[in-house]
Amino acid sequence: MFKYPYIAEEQRYHLKEVAQAIISSYNMMECQVMNVGTNDLAAGLDFILEMKKTANFPFISANAKDASTDKFLFEPYTLVETHDQTLGFVGITKGDNRVKEFAFSDPIEAAQKAIDEIKDKVDLVFLMANGDDKLERALIAEVKGIDFLIRSKSGSLQRNPKQQDGTTIIRIGKQGKYAGVLRIRNIDAISQMKNVSSQYTRIKFADNRLNAMAKGIEEGKTLEEHFANDENRLKLITRLRDERKTNVDLIKKLKNSYYLEPIPLNEKIEDTPEVALIVEDYMPEEKKTNEKDNHKGH
Amino acid sequence: MKLLLKHSGLMLLLIVLVAVGCKSETTNPMYNANEFTLMVAASNNGEVGPCG
Numbered sequence: 557m558f559k560y561p562y563i564a565e566e567q568r569y570h571l572k573e574v575a576q577a578i579i580s581s582y583n584m585m586e587c588q589v590m591n592v593g594t595n596d597l598a599a600g601l602d603f604i605l606e607m608k609k610t611a612n613f614p615f616i617s618a619n620a621k622d623a624s625t626d627k628f629l630f631e632p633y634t635l636v637e638t639h640d641q642t643l644g645f646v647g648i649t650k651g652d653n654r655v656k657e658f659a660f661s662d663p664i665e666a667a668q669k670a671i672d673e674i675k676d677k678v679d680l681v682f683l684m685a686n687g688d689d690k691l692e693r694a695l696i697a698e699v700k701g702i703d704f705l706i707r708s709k710s711g712s713l714q715r716n717p718k719q720q721d722g723t724t725i726i727r728i729g730k731q732g733k734y735a736g737v738l739r740i741r742n743i744d745a746i747s748q749m750k751n752v753s754s755q756y757t758r759i760k761f762a763d764n765r766l767n768a769m770a771k772g773i774e775e776g777k778t779l780e781e782h783f784a785n786d787e788n789r790l791k792l793i794t795r796l797r798d799e800r801k802t803n804v805d806l807i808k809k810l811k812n813s814y815y816l817e818p819i820p821l822n823e824k825i826e827d828t829p830e831v832a833l834i835v836e837d838y839m840p841e842e843k844k845t846n847e848k849d850n851h852k853g854h
Numbered sequence: 855m856k857l858l859l860k861h862s863g864l865m866l867l868l869i870v871l872v873a874v875g876c877k878s879e880t881t882n883p884m885y886n887a888n889e890f891t892l893m894v895a896a897s898n899n900g901e902v903g904p905c906g
Contacts, residue, residue, distance in 0.1 A: 638890040706894055728894055736894040743888050 557607070558598040561654040572599055575607060577838040581831045583612045589634045591647030592617040593686035593708060594655055601657040604629070616647035616684070619666035623659040632670035635678060641742060644678035646670040648695075650687035663691060664698050671701045680742055682706055696720050703749065704738075704814075713818050717751065724749050726816060734818040747811035755803040756815040762800040769793070 557575035582590065592615050597604055601622060608615045608630070618632030633646040648667045651660025663685075671681055680703040685695060692707055702723045713729035728736040739756070740749075766779065769789070773782040783789035807813055819825065827835075 640887060641890060643890075726894060734895075738892045738894055739889070740892070741886075741889045 558595045561595050561598050561652040563598050568599065572603060573838055575599065575603070576610065577834050579607050579610050580834050583610075584828065584830050584834065587611075587613045588636050589613055589645045589647075589684075590615050591645075591684035591686055591708070592620055592630060592649065594620075594649045594652045594660075597655040597658050601629075616645065617649060618646055618670040619648050619651070619661040619663050621659040621661060623657055626659065628661075629658075632666065633674055635674065641679040642677060643680050643682060644671075644674040645682045645684060646674070647684045648686070650691050663687065664694055667695060667699045667702075671699065675701050679745070680704065680740070684708070692725065696723055696725070715816070715818060716753065717814075717816055719749070719751070722748070724751075724814060728818065734820055737817040737819060739815040739817070741807070741810070741813045743811040750810050750813045751815070752807050752810065752813040753815050753817075755807050756817070758803045759800055762796040762803075765796050766793070766800075 557578050558571060563571055590611070590613060592604065597620065604615075614634045615630050616632065616634050617628075617630040620629050621627060622629055630647075633644055636643045636645060646667055648663040649660065650663060651658075667683055667685075671683070675681060681701055682704045683695065683699070683702045684706050685692060686708045687695075688709060692705065695702070695705060704724050704726055706726045707728075712727070713734050714725070714727040717727070718725045726736060726738065728734050742749075769779055769783075769792075773779070779793050780790060783793065
């Protein structure tokens, strides 16, 4: 919720309002879980506890503590049910002594303890890690039982996730430039997770081409019927359908697979009106005026 | 959402279980067995401000 682990006094009021807007928006987006990062604690203990109450989803952290009592502040994990799977999400953060009122236990030990608690209850374990590359390496090397390690504070987006010792590492970049859509097929607990991004890309390409060709054709007619007199088009349609089927079959043959699609959150993405309203409410007055002036010019 | 994630300067990691529904291949007409989709977002070091 905050950029740094500390807040300048003159910015405190405004930045707390921004944080409230973020949580309200996540409520609107039906967020399922949030791993509390170190900087999220910058406004102090009372504020993060207030935000936790406001949120309709759990705040998790296996290693953030109240420094005055040495007690953990959040649940170390949460379980999320899909239609036929149970997913375990564990959260850890690196910690920073500039966040006052908080203490942090060893993230590696904390992660392992939480994973050990849930591993028999879940189909997959996701470790949400708010830390640097060094911590990521240590987690991969020392913590057993992580299926997906989801990083924040990662410098850049990694389109082809790295896999190491049975863990798939998801780095979705920084500054909220991307949202990552992670599609997972999990049949058994033994087979390795395979990255099928290239297969999905080919399927999507074939779908896009076929859909483009289908635009404007008479209702009820197939592409083949519509292009019956166009041999080249018919060849293309057959090739695209074959390619699609080959890739679908390939994915189905694999037991466990995943596909990461980074979605750039640029102007092409339409804002959810309800969320846009929340953002509008928290926009500083001078910025609103500037925006209005800019729009007048167009 | 775009505005918010782009400019909020979040230092967190959130997960939204977007949609589990795909075409039917199982007894449940809504879902593919053993498949699900998550939306993952992480941000740090971003611009601080409500939107832009």
